[in-house]
Amino acid sequence: MAPERWRHHLDYLITLLGGSIGSGSLIKFPYLCMRNGGGAFLIPYAIFTFLGAIPCVFLEMVIGQLSQSGPINVWNLCPPFKGIGFGIATVMWLYVTYYMAIFAWFMYYFYHSFIAKLPWATCDNSWNTPACITNIDSSILNSTSANVTNLTLIVVNTTTTGNYTNVTDTVMTAAEEFWKLQALQMTDGLEDLGGIRLPFVGLMAVTCVVMFLVTFQGIRVSGKVVYVTVGVPIILVFVFLIQGCLLPGSADGIYFYVHPKFEKLLEPGMWIEACSLALYSLNIAMGNIITMAGHNRVTNNCFRDVLIVSIADMLCLILVGFAFFAIIGHVAYLRGVPVEAYESSGFNLAFIIYPEVMTYLPLPHVWSALTFLALMTLEVDSMLPGLEIILAAVEDMFRGLAKHRWAVISTILLTNFLFALPCTTQGGIYVVTLMDWYTYFPAVAVFAMLECVAVSWCYGLERLNQDIRAMWGKKVPQAMMLSIKYVCPLLLLVRLQTMVNRKQY
Template sequence: MGREKWHSHVDYMLTILGYSVGVGGMWKFPYMCMRNGGGAFLFLFLVFSVIGAIPCVFLEMVIGQYGQSGPVRVWNLCPPFKGIGLGNVLISMFFSTYYPVLFAWFFFYLYFSFSAQIPWAHCGNSWNTPSCISQSDVNVGMPGNATNATLTASIVPGALHNASSGFNGTGNWTATVSGMTAAEEFWRFRVLDISDGLQYLGDIRWPIFGCLVITYVLLFLFLFQGIKVSGKVVYVTVGIPYILITVFLIRGSLLPGSADGIYYFLYPKFDKLLEPKIWVEACNYALYSLGISWGCLITLASHNKFNNNCFRDVLIIVAADVVTAVYVGFAFFAIMGHVAHLRGVAVDAFQSSGFNLGFIVYPEAVASLPLPQLWSALTFITLLFLGIDSQVPCFEITITALVEQFPRLEKTGCLPHILVLLPSLVMGLLYMCRGGIYVLTLVDWFAFFPSMLVFAMLECFVVSWCYGTNRLEKDISMMWGKTVPKAMIISLKYICPILFLGIFSYSLYSYRPPKYGDYVYPDWATGIGWVISFASLVPLPVIFILTVYGTEGKTLREKIKKALEPNKHWGPSTFGTEDCSGEALEAMM
């Protein structure tokens, strides 16, 4: 029986686009722009998308489509390096344990978006503290006799300020207040009921866990139906977010101060280019945004028809990913420019990272808009749809690897899905505790560092030097009858490995321990983080040694040389003849 195929090529392209954009595009990209000088980061992101992401996406699409295999079996092209595929699966598994938790939080916020008064816009709720700062406190009006005054209200999520106010002698009215905003108190005390640290996990937040169970039920329904159904779902889960982002962009652009936000987004602070950190983060995000080294691109491409043109696909996907990131940036910074205008602060005052941006700054921003319930609901509906697009392919990677390793599971109906989803749901209980956000931050911090760069570098090296670019070009010619530009081969063989090695080396050199707000992780927690980080790398030496040891040969050199050759399981062995051109069939005879 042949491998299941996409019903149409559009299904495949939309699935990859939805996977690459995801929730990260809604908060990770704006945050990266904020902390790295706006247009300066945008410029480097574009550069690395061309010289780093395009070759790697092309490579993963080609080997997945030619091998018609998932992320582990595809490395039959060079068996000692099957550890790359297993490492990809482990990265996706780490990601899949905590990403549904974000989905559950989105559900929780969506529920409260339909309240008569949005609870994170005002104080006076049961969870608020006496020092809570409401939306009206943040957008405080001018004193009656200060006709030419301008307000400076330094209210930044997570920051505490001394309470003082008055004229500063220049006609400007300054106001600083002490405490957390209502949005942050909702996040910390109502959603998380956060404990004092990782060592105090506390009770399970059962309302959030209920949202998590709903999330897994939806995931099961999407996954169990296979790609022919999930490939149709993306028409909704990808299409609706684009519509809603367009609505945000139009509405935001009509508000006062939006131009300042967009200017900050586009104007490059060239002095930032002198900082190595911005180069590292731009390269990392270019790889992260397209899911390189996660095994997803390989898995999705393995369901293509054999004669599909991957080179055309990669140009479309990378271009769409970049354009979408820029489009989201315009919408986000237009609204943040308006919020900054209301508060009398600069746009870069909102440099909240990751989860704070998603669950504090976004809610605060929509609470500042007219009809906040509407904008809040639209925001979290958008995030929910984007979350579906990212979660389904990640679980599909693990399910595919499991079925390929144990083929009998394919005939057991939903059993493979249960074997993958149920342990992830049980793991979710850890994140549902009052100290779960500390666990989640730790896993998120170390799950991709430094393994993502290592696998990207190894993929380029193994395919270009061990498998060989000559073989690769013949495979490409067999599939769609054309060759690719020499620049692509040069990039895979020289530019990408050297680039990733440099970025990887500096990442280790500039490493800093994780933090959540002001909480600094103890040494033992950082040690656990490094175990998570290197867990996906452990299969590399283990599988290499075992494979070489089990290969026939009199000397170690003979064993290694023979082991590096593609084995009998490598190649297009499961597609039907209708997928191949006449030239391809003739070449295989």
């Protein structure tokens, strides 16, 4: 049975771009730039994108389009490696499971952005402790610069997690107390999950309904939805950039971003992290490139597509960096601290730093709502391909179920919902972090290495070249093939080693 076709080729490109950007672009990229010398980080990131990421994406596009199938049957070209497809489908099921919980967290913050008084802006709420530190008011800002500097440094460096410097074990900002004491009602560790947070259960149920409505009609609907879920965040990033540039201090933030600290290039860790980001940002070995390419016509030019998607993804990340550092520059100016003071990653950046930063902007409710709207739409872009991959894997194994797509998707979402319930407990953040560390990120690097080995060493690059000439009648540069065979496995090995030694959050 022939696979469902894209109504328009642009639907395919936008879907891949949405899956590549994801909510991680607003979390991971700014942190890595700040951590690694601003503009200097863009140099190795661009190098590894062209040297390793583009060849890997090209490989997946070619075999997906050639096989015209999902993540399991694609390995009919090299049957001993069919386990890659089963592994990818399993990992993507776990991925969608804990991303549903993260999406519920974003929705929780989006809802609270419409409350008359932002709950993470003040310390007079019922959950706040006596040690809570609120944002600096105008009277303090008008005091002497020395006092402002002393106070704001304490405010910035009070968290006990992430990359902050501990001042005390009890002092937390209002934004941190809202996240830990009100939103999560966080326990002390994984061994104590506590009770279920009913608001998150309800929001996850809403998430399941939304994802069902988007996916049950196939790529005819989801291929159009991505125009919204990709377009809205990009428009909002432009809005943030324009607004940020109009605020005092934004130039300092942008200068930090674009001014390269070339001495950072001498640090091996910077190159390793740039390599990891380049390979991560394009969703290599996550199955969505293979699955989405399987809906193309066999004669489609994959080489053109991989250049479009990869370069567009890089430009979007760079744009996010400009918007982020413009806003951070303004907040650092108000507080009298350097831009580097806001170095944080993962959940700390998304649920503590971002909400706190929004309180310093004009009309904070509007900016907070827009921020979490962007994160929610990007999270949809991340989950959509995941569901399509799982569905394609099921159809690869049980062809008859293709006629009952709605039932299969309902079953998948129901199992995701049930297994995500531990993520909605008071210790749910520990469960999400554990799944992130040990089931998702290390696995995809292993699968990517196996893909390169299976195609370049077992199937053979010469046979692959013949297939490419038969598909669209043109050869690809020999450097691309050599990179797939030699360079990509080495870079993926480096990325795997990085994941083993360093946690993602």
